[in-house]
Amino acid sequence: MGHYILFFTSCLVFAFVPGPAMLYTISRTVAEGKGAGFRVVVGIFCGSQVHVIIAAIGAASLLLTSPVLFNILRFAGGGYFLYLGLRKLYHIWVEGAGVGRKASVRPSSFKESLLVEVLNPKSSLFYLAFIPQFLPQEAAHPVLMLFVIGTIANFIMSLGDALIVLISSIIKKHLLGVGNYERHGQLAVAIIFLVLGGVVIFG
Template sequence: MLGITHFGFFLVAVFLLNLTPGPDTAYIVGRSVAQGRGAGLVSALGISAGCCVHALACAFGLTALLAASATAFTVIKFVGAIYLMYLGVRLILAKQDAKPAEGADRAAASSAARPLRQLFLSGFWTNVLNPKVVLFFVSFFPQFVGAESEHKALAFLLLGAVFVLMSTVWNTFVAWIAGSVTQRFSGKPGMKKWIDRTVGAAFFGLGVKLATTTR
């Protein structure tokens, strides 16, 4: 079908890849623990949107261009690393409210769209600006498309759609499980503060690791 080969192996490989923790998983877990399941689910959708960008880029040759250009790779690498470190510093330095402000429920309800949008965009950019994801798409996907295929772009798009679907299901599961931790620590600002700091430190560490990644 469209020149796709070894599709079963592709499914197994994607499943195993999802089991491997990375910046995307760390972001989803961090948001789920800090703000609940809803925040984790929105973050997962943002990451899935980022995967869609990579799938489209791979299908139309942009990913191959980035992988072939040392300058493009370096720019994306440092932008992604700086962004992850920025997220980490924000969590580490976040202030915890000792008491909920009066009328907080009304204020939260009126501004709910804004933080959800920010969570979605943060998840999106965390994925898009990760050069390892770029290299993964350009090195992994071509192995499952026959060189003689006359519909390579469609084959890449189909593989990308399957990848995004499987990743979304897994990330949703991760967000749901991690979000349950929030219920245990609700009303314990001291515990939440240390959770935020731990997750922030993990983000910062991932950013440093990303910045030192070589091709």
């Protein structure tokens, strides 16, 4: 029983540890609303499932033994963050110049969040280090069991992300007012993307 309590407690703790996914979720929710935030949560969940599968079959261990592969993924992820940040700044400039119309919720919320998570090699290392600790010694099918454990952990952490969306939405509604919060939120998203890109590449 204590083993399961430790597992669920650990998942909840990791769910609320600030990181790229949390910052991304908050910024998109504040900028584009609760609907976009929930699409981000689903995208991050699907991206994390890719890392769960990689960790379950043991392929994530390659990242520990191959610095070149790890760096390739790291630069790809950081480069994608920088691209998103620069593209966001461009859209803000275009909207400010009156060249185009602003869309309150972009359909790329899911796709972007999926790629943001998939291109983070540290997620694979996290699941590789985390889920084997809770693998029963008597497990007849360890790969399948690791997948199940990882999926449950991912689901619990996604519930934490969903709660963050709700909290961010409430803060946006009651504390930020109804002025230019969308434009300010878009600018915050761009800055966060650029900062995260630098952290991923140089961190």
